[in-house]
Structure formats: structure tokens, C-alpha cells
Amino acid sequence: MAKHQLHPENWVDQHADYLFNYAVGRVSDAEIAKDLVQETFMAGLNSSKNFKGDAAERTWLVSILKRKVIDHYRKINSKKGKAEVRMSYSSDTEAEGDWLEQQVADPFSKDGDNVMENEELGMAIQDCMSKLPEKQAMVFKMKTIQDMSTEDICNELGINPSNLWVMIHRARTALMGCLNENWF
Amino acid sequence: MKITCEEASSICDKSQYKEAGWWEIFKLRLHLLYCKTCKKYSKKNSELTSLCDRAGLTVLTKEEKEKMKKDLEKNL
Numbered sequence: 419m420a421k422h423q424l425h426p427e428n429w430v431d432q433h434a435d436y437l438f439n440y441a442v443g444r445v446s447d448a449e450i451a452k453d454l455v456q457e458t459f460m461a462g463l464n465s466s467k468n469f470k471g472d473a474a475e476r477t478w479l480v481s482i483l484k485r486k487v488i489d490h491y492r493k494i495n496s497k498k499g500k501a502e503v504r505m506s507y508s509s510d511t512e513a514e515g516d517w518l519e520q521q522v523a524d525p526f527s528k529d530g531d532n533v534m535e536n537e538e539l540g541m542a543i544q545d546c547m548s549k550l551p552e553k554q555a556m557v558f559k560m561k562t563i564q565d566m567s568t569e570d571i572c573n574e575l576g577i578n579p580s581n582l583w584v585m586i587h588r589a590r591t592a593l594m595g596c597l598n599e600n601w602f
Numbered sequence: 603m604k605i606t607c608e609e610a611s612s613i614c615d616k617s618q619y620k621e622a623g624w625w626e627i628f629k630l631r632l633h634l635l636y637c638k639t640c641k642k643y644s645k646k647n648s649e650l651t652s653l654c655d656r657a658g659l660t661v662l663t664k665e666e667k668e669k670m671k672k673d674l675e676k677n678l
Contacts, residue, residue: 426678430671435661442660452662456670463677540657561619563659568621587615594646602649 421471424478429459431552433476435559436544437483443537444487454490458483539601546596550589557582558589605629610640618651 425432434455441451461482469478547555557575560566561582568579577585594602605613613630616622622630634641662670 426674430667430674434667434670438662439660448660452666455662456673459670459674460677463674536656536658539653540659543654543657543659559661562654563661564663568619583612583615587611590615590618590647590650594650597650597653601653602646 422469422474422478423471424462424466424469424475426459426463426466429462429475429479432548433479436476436541436548437479439540439544440480440483441487443540445490450490454483454486457486461486542597542601543593546593549596550592554585554589554592557585558593561586603629603632605633607633607637607640610634610637611643614640614644614647618647 437455441454445451560571610630610633613622613626
């Protein structure tokens with residue numbers, strides 16, 4: 419198999435959204451997530467000579483981002499005691515006298531599963547979107563994720579509405595095929 | 603009143619973004635009554651919409667990406 423190569427000049431276009439979604443899923447703050455992605459690119463650039471070409475470029479960048487996320491949590495937890503879980507009796511008078519056990523998360527709740535599943539779904543959609551032709555992906559993202567109006571997109575990209583809908587149609591059909599195996 | 607499958611799928615796409623008019627929707631519904639292929643497409647299309655909603659996707663804006671590119675170029 420051919421060795422993978424790095425193309426830092428294409429990193430932002432090809433991987434920024436993917437990495438950004440990955441980071442948002444882990445730090446739940448868009449600003450921090452953006453900084454982490456930027457730091458990842460910088461770190462990738464600085465250590466590009468260590469890239470052996472065994473993994474795909476994106477996989478390699480994700481592994482750097484993972485380190486950055488861990489570093490981020492280390493940093494915010496570095497002050498002693500911050501990582502402790504503290505629990506106090508409820509200050510809410512309604513709940514006064516309730517047992518602490520009643521305050522902890524419901525062990526039978528499926529919320530956690532849903533969060534994880536949605537995150538996985540998000541990454542799957544990102545993966546499928548990166549397989550689309552660049553312009554189709556761009557139009558689809560602007561319309562579906564950024565919720566932009568047809569008119570604004572047409573003005574920005576210099577296309578007419580029927581071009582736009584053709585691209586949306588192709589993108590949606592391709593995504594249905596790509597997500598088909600696991601998500602439909 | 604009758605529309606082609608091509609028109610039907612186009613209305614179906616627009617309706618995913620709430621950009622189809624009521625008359626178009628009516629014609630689409632009528633078409634779906636007898637066209638199994640479009641019915642299947644329409645079902646999958648709405649599923650895709652709900653998957654995209656559920657995934658809570660975010661993207662960086664064009665400006666944010668431009669800025670990232672510039673910062674990166676400085677270090678290339």
C-alpha cells in the first residue's frame with residue numbers, strides 16, 4: 419500500500435470541520451474546540467517529520483487532537499482539588515431532607531447512550547461528507563448545518579437556485595448511500 | 603396535476619428545508635400515492651434530515667477557516 423503523505427496546505431479545507439466536531443463533542447465549548455483544532459494543526463506542522471505515513475493524515479491529526487483534549491482537561495484541573503467531586507445537601511428547600519442518593523444520575527437513564535450515539539452519528543456524517551465532491555459538500559453544509567437561505571448561498575457562490583438544488587440532491591443521495599449500512 | 607419523478611424528488615428535497623410551497627407539497631403527496639420509488643426516496647430523505655438534526659453537527663465559518671489558514675501558512 420502506498421505510504422500516506424501530509425498536505426498541510428489542505429488541512430483546513432479537508433479536516434477542520436471533522437476535527438472541530440470531534441473537539442466540540444469532548445469539550446462542549448466552541449471557542450475552546452476551535453483553539454484546540456488550531457493547536458492541533460500547529461503541532462502537526464511542527465512534528466510533521468515524525469509522520470511515518472502508516473496512518474491516514476486524518477487519523478494522525480485526530481491522534482494529536484486527542485492529546486490536546488487531554489492536555490486541556492489537565493490544565494483546567496491543575497489546581498489542587500478541582501478534580502474532586504463535591505456534593506452538598508440540596509439548597510433547594512423543596513428537596514430539603516432528601517437523601518444524597520436521590521441527587522445522583524439515574525443509573526437506568528439512557529441519556530448517556532444517546533449522547534454517545536449521536537456523537538458517533540455526527541462523525542459518520544462528517545466522514546461521508548468528506549467523500550463528496552468539494553462544492554457539493556460545501557453547498558450541503560451551508561444549507562443543512564449553517565441553515566443559510568438559498569438566496570445567500572447562491573450569491574456567495576455565484577450559482578443559480580437550480581444548480582443549488584441539483585447539488586443538494588446529489589449530496590443527499592450520496593449521503594443516503596454512504597450512511598445506509600449503519601444508520602438507516 | 604401529475605408530476606414526473608424528477609419534479610417529485612426536487613420538491614421532496616426542497617421540503618426538507620421547508621422551501622416547498624403548499625401546492626407543490628400537494629402534488630408531491632399525490633405522486634407518492636402511486637409511485638413506490640419516490641415514496642422510498644421521500645422516506646429516506648426525511649430520515650436523513652432527522653439524522654442530521656440528531657447529530658448536532660457544527661461547522662467552522664468561512665472567516666474562521668480563513669483565519670486558520672493564514673495562521674497555518676505563517677508557519678509553513
